Amino acid sequence: MTNDALVKTSVTLLGLGAMGAALARAWLAAGHPLTVWNRTPARAAALAAEGARVADSAAAAVAAHSLVVVCLLDDASVEEVLAGTELEGKDLVNLTTSTPAQARTRAAWARERGARYLDGGVMAVPPMIGVPEAGGYVFYSGSRELFERHRETLGVPAGTTYVGEDAGFAALHDVALLSAMYGMFAGVAHAFALIRxxxxxxxxxxxxxxDWLVAMAPSVHRTAEQLRTGDYTKGVASNLAMQVAGTxxxxSTAEQQGVSPELLGPYFALMRRRLAEGSGEEDLTGVVDLLVR
Structure with missing residues (x-):
């Protein structure tokens, strides 16, 4: 650790949108000296009143402290904002939403400029930041040594989960979980449409x-085990053939209720395709292999 029990690590934060402002307030509330910068200076005014030091440029903010956290609009914004800064010897933590490929490229970009790099995927919305009981957390990937060095400081706004040395893994975990969330939202939308x-x-x-969704959630563990072992028939309760027969x-129910099948249709089509190509005794896990191109 770079701090002891009495001195809190100083933090530079670039970007004061809804998420950035929430991060800033969490660090300020915990007593961390904080220097902030935002493209629109007016957004920093309230934080200045709460104890943050406002830098007049991104370069000045980066120069202020060793730990630099970036929370901007997108990957292009990160490159643009950091282009004129001196990153040599800095610990750069990027919490900007990006793709795995962008994160890997940004990590190499940072190393070329002499910085150590961590990428983050924020699994929380701004109201959850600084509220431990809300359950928000951030995936981190990249330098393990850097993560361990700043684990305590990074854990102030939200929980921390380290997922590997590959800088792209935080973004990949982030998108994987959010993709599952949107799939759930699609099913919920169809369910409510049926009764509308x-x-x-x-x-x-x-x-x-x-309650039904909670009861179904543990099935992800069976899917993971089947993918790990390659045995898609292990632990099957309702096999693929049975489920395809029920589609x-x-x-028909959707048609009778005047509801579009466009949310369910593509998944059912994959189920039928897998049945045609594979074993009817399998679980639905084979659909995963159809999706991987």
């Missing part, structure tokens, strides 16, 4: 739906 024209209060369906009922 009926005399059914959506509020009465909501707890049933939430016409879902499509």
């Amino acid at each position: 024209k009926e005399d059914i209060d959506p509020a009465s369906l909501a707890p049933l739906l939430a 016409p009922t879902f499509l």
